[in-house]
Amino acid sequence: MENEVPLSGGRITPGVVRVGRTVRRPVTASSVFVAELLGDLHRQGFTGAPRHLGFDTAGREILSYLPGRVPARFQRWTDLQVAAAGSLLSAFHDATRRSRLAGRHPVVCHHDPGPNNTVFADDVPVAFIDFDTAAPGDPLEDLGYMAWTWCISSKPDAPTATVQAAQVRVLADAYGLDAASRSRLVDAALDRQTRNALWWRSHLAHPSPRVADDRDITGRIRWSEREHAYTSANRTTFDTALY
Numbered sequence: 001m002e003n004e005v006p007l008s009g010g011r012i013t014p015g016v017v018r019v020g021r022t023v024r025r026p027v028t029a030s031s032v033f034v035a036e037l038l039g040d041l042h043r044q045g046f047t048g049a050p051r052h053l054g055f056d057t058a059g060r061e062i063l064s065y066l067p068g069r070v071p072a073r074f075q076r077w078t079d080l081q082v083a084a085a086g087s088l089l090s091a092f093h094d095a096t097r098r099s100r101l102a103g104r105h106p107v108v109c110h111h112d113p114g115p116n117n118t119v120f121a122d123d124v125p126v127a128f129i130d131f132d133t134a135a136p137g138d139p140l141e142d143l144g145y146m147a148w149t150w151c152i153s154s155k156p157d158a159p160t161a162t163v164q165a166a167q168v169r170v171l172a173d174a175y176g177l178d179a180a181s182r183s184r185l186v187d188a189a190l191d192r193q194t195r196n197a198l199w200w201r202s203h204l205a206h207p208s209p210r211v212a213d214d215r216d217i218t219g220r221i222r223w224s225e226r227e228h229a230y231t232s233a234n235r236t237t238f239d240t241a242l243y
Contacts, residue, residue, distance in 0.1 A: 004018070005019075006018075018065055021065045022062050022063065022064060023050065023063040024056060024063075025060055025061045026061075027055070027059060027061060028132055030133070030134070034052070035052045035061070037096070037101055037134055038063075038131065040096070040101060041092070041095050041096070044095040045095075046091060046092060047127070048091060048092060048126060048128060049127055049128055049129070050064045050066055050127070051063065066127050068119040068127070069121075070116065070117070070118065071115045073116075076159070077151075079167060079170045081120075081125060082150050082174070083174035084124050085113075085118065085125040085146060085150055085171070085174075086146070086170070087174045088126070088128065089146060090174070090175045092110065092128065093106075093108075093139050101136065102136050103136050105136035105138065106138055107136075107137065107138075108135065108136055109134065109141045109142045110131060111133040111134060111137065111141065111142065113146055114145065114149035117129055140185060140188040143171070143175055143181075144185060144188025144189040144192045145188075147168045147172075148189045148227065148231070150171060151164050151168045151170075151171060152164050153227070154226045154227050154229070154230035161230075161234035161238070164234075165234070165237045165240070165242075168241060172185060179243075182242040182243065183239075186242075189231055189238075190228060193224050197220075197221050197225050200220045200221045200224065201217075201221050203217055
C-alpha cells in the first residue's frame with residue numbers, strides 16, 4: 001500500500017490518514033449512515049463533500065481526498081468567506097431535503113460545520129468533511145452553529161458585537177434564510193453553545209482513553225460557556241442585524 005500520511009484536522013476521530021488520492025478512516029457507529037449520505041449527495045450532484053469509495057482490507061472507510069486547506073483553528077473570516085460557507089451549507093441541506101435519510105425531519109444536518117471541518121480552495125470554503133455526527137434535523141441546528149463558529153467570538157481582541165452581527169446577517173443572507181427562521185437564529189446559536197458545553201462535560205465521566213485530557217475538556221466547557229454568555233448579553237444586537 002502507498003505511504004500513509006496522518007491527517008491531524010479532526011479532534012474526535014483518531015487514526016485518519018491520507019493514502020494517495022484517498023482518505024482512510026476507522027469505522028464508527030455512524031459509518032453506514034455516512035456512506036449512504038455521501039452516496040446520495042454524489043447522486044444529487046453535490047460536490048461539496050468527499051465520495052465514499054468503500055472499505056479497505058484493514059476494514060477502514062475509503063473516502064476521496066479533497067485537495068485544499070482545512071484550518072486548524074477558529075479565526076476571523078472575511079464576509080466573502082462567510083457567504084461562501086453559508087451558500088455551501090444551503091446547497092448541502094437542499095441536496096438532503098425530503099430525502100429518505102432525512103425521514104420526518106426537514107434535512108440531514110452535518111451538526112459540526114465549523115471552519116475546522118471545511119476545506120478551503122484558493123482561500124474559499126468549497127466542501128465539508130467529517131460527517132460522523134450527521135443526522136436528520138432542523139436546518140437551524142447547523143446554521144446556528146455556523147453563526148457561532150464562523151461569526152461570533154467573545155475574545156477580547158475580536159471585532160465588536162455590531163461588526164459580528166453584520167457578519168451573521170451575511171451568513172443568513174447567503175444561506176437564503178427566511179424571515180420566520182431569522183427570528184430563531186440567535187436562539188439556535190445559544191442552543192448549540194449550551195449543547196457543546198454539555199457534550200464536553202459528559203466526557204469528563206468517560207473512562208480513558210478520552211477524546212482529550214481533563215484540562216482540555218474543562219477549557220472547552222468554559223469557552224462554550226463564555227461564548228454563550230457573550231451571545232446572550234449581545235442578543236439584541238444580533239437579532240436587530242438580521243432584519
